[in-house]
Amino acid sequence: MARSKNPDEHYFFTSESVSMGHPDKVSDAVSDAVLDSLLAVDNRARVACETMCTTGLVVVGGEITVHNQKAINALNNAEETIRDIIRKIGYTGDIGMKFDADTCAVMRVMHSQSDDISMGVSEGEGLHKEQGAGDQGLMFGFACRETPDLMPLPIDLSHKLVERHAKVRQDNKLIKGLRPDAKSQVTVEYDINNKPVRIDTVVLSTQHTEAWNGKAQQAKLKKAVIKHIIEPCMPKKLYDPKNVTIHVNPTGQFEIGGPHGDVGLTGRKIIVDTYGGRGRHGGGAFSGKDPSKVDRSAAYMARYIAKNLVASRICDVCEVQLSYAIGVAEPTSIHVDTYKTGKLPEPEITQLVRDIFPLTPDGILKHLKLRNPIFSPTASHGHFGRKPGKVKVNGKSYETFTWEKTDLAAKIKKAAGI
Known part of the structure; x- marks a missing residue:
């Protein structure tokens, strides 16, 4: 298979996602x-x-x-x-x-x-008057310019694949007989300047009924998956059908899956949930935790900060670390890493973060409106890179994915004088 003209100056990065039925x-x-x-x-x-x-x-x-x-x-x-x-x-x-x-x-x-x-x-009950963090820990947020949602391209495409898989499965028209369990993986080739230049490898494994068992049927399924799931998700400028490796159900078939195929546990897909391996991860899972747990709320705030910094064009890539001590309101540390893309020194950007963003647990909950039943949509297709919207619960409407807004970008830009 053809590679880039200067492979020594290029590198490859891979991310994966899993479906709602995993x-x-x-x-x-x-x-x-x-x-x-x-x-x-x-x-x-x-x-x-x-x-x-x-x-x-x-x-x-x-x-x-x-x-x-x-x-x-x-x-x-x-x-x-x-x-x-x-x-x-x-x-x-x-x-x-x-x-x-x-x-x-x-x-x-x-x-x-x-x-x-x-x-x-609880506010006013511990050693400190303010609501303290629900646990100690460190949380990271990340953003970059590779996609319109300011996410790394490999995880963004991996999520799009399983989201498309869910639509095709639920419609049951384009491909009949798909089951809920599925996994995707995308490898992107980058140039020496960290810019994506092409899609190198795509993997899509999908559970199916017994009707798709056997080599002949799997060959037909592969063609259908490429046509109806993979190709609609690929960016045309980076996807060359003649210069990409595609694996569909590479074990040979995938009839047995879901909780019968593997035991499932909450919080075991934290890299899928975040940035696909780009940047760091503090180790804390999200699902099932109310927003007083900074494992969840502060990770959302860290993404919100990183995304607004990149959206303000104060930097092109940004990773934010927050850390907390249990029972203490103020973060124990704040760190901003712009990967040498910042227009201001990182200590100055860190001070802007302190000045502009509410970082106590109570401040995070109020600003991002997290004390609401908004978390079920996050359980599939990733917690980040999603479109802010609304969800109705018991007749009431609540804002979702508030941490994906870039509503403070203009304020950052003005404060930075850029």
């Missing part, structure tokens, strides 16, 4: 569905919801504290909430998948949040 994403979706069901009636609910799913079984555990009868009722109705989200993902009516929303067993193992943690997080 067992780990099923677990993420269940955890976030339980979280949203509680936030809808108690916006100060404390939730750390973990899920495990396997053949015919979903186990949900964690630490959950609620404050009113409606929330207690929602918690008591958790089984139906869980079955409903599994049904929406597509695990229903196909006994061959051996995992079904209406017949799987649901086990709940939950208790309330530790009083010692609650004391540090």
Whole structure:
């Protein structure tokens, strides 16, 4: 296969994504569905919801504290909430998948949040007057100019592939017999200036019914997947059908999948959820955690900061690190790395961040409007690079993906004098 003219000056970077039907994403979706069901009636609910799913079984555990009868009722109705989200993902009516929303067993193992943690997080109860961070930890945000959403191209394309897969599967017209579990992977070739020059390799593995088993049927499926899923997602300027490697179901077939094929766990796809391996990761997962947990809220704020800095054109690439101590409101550190693309020295950019962005847990929650049931849409296709929008829950409308707004870019630009 042809490569670039100067391969020594080029490099390759790969990211992956997984579909909503991947067992780990099923677990993420269940955890976030339980979280949203509680936030809808108690916006100060404390939730750390973990899920495990396997053949015919979903186990949900964690630490959950609620404050009113409606929330207690929602918690008591958790089984139906869980079955409903599994049904929406597509695990229903196909006994061959051996995992079904209406017949799987649901086990709940939950208790309330530790009083010692609650004391540090609740305003006015701990050593500090302000609401403190729900845990110690470090969180990263990243942004760059490779896509309109200011995301790295490999993860952006990987997400688009599984999103397209979901649409094709749910429509069941262009390709019949796809099942919910799928994985994508995209390798991009970059030049010496870190600019994408072409798509090198695309991988798409999709679960399917037994009708697609066998070499002949898999060959037909590959052609259909390339035509209806892969090619509609590829940027024309970077995608050359004659100069790209494509793998579709490279094991030979993929009938057995979902929670029957692999056990799923909440929080096991943190690189898929973020930037596909670009930049750093603090190690904390998101799904199932209420926004008092800075693992989630501060990671969203770090992305918001990085995206607004890049959108302001103060830099072309940006990574932001925030860190917190449990029970303490102010971050223990702030670090901005512009990868030598900044128009101002990094210490000055860091000071702009301190001056412009609210960085206490309470400030983050208010500014990004996180005390709302908005988290279920994040459980598939990534938490970043998404379009801000609205979601309706119990007849009320809430803003989603607020951390993807670039509404402070103009203020940054003015403060920086650029």
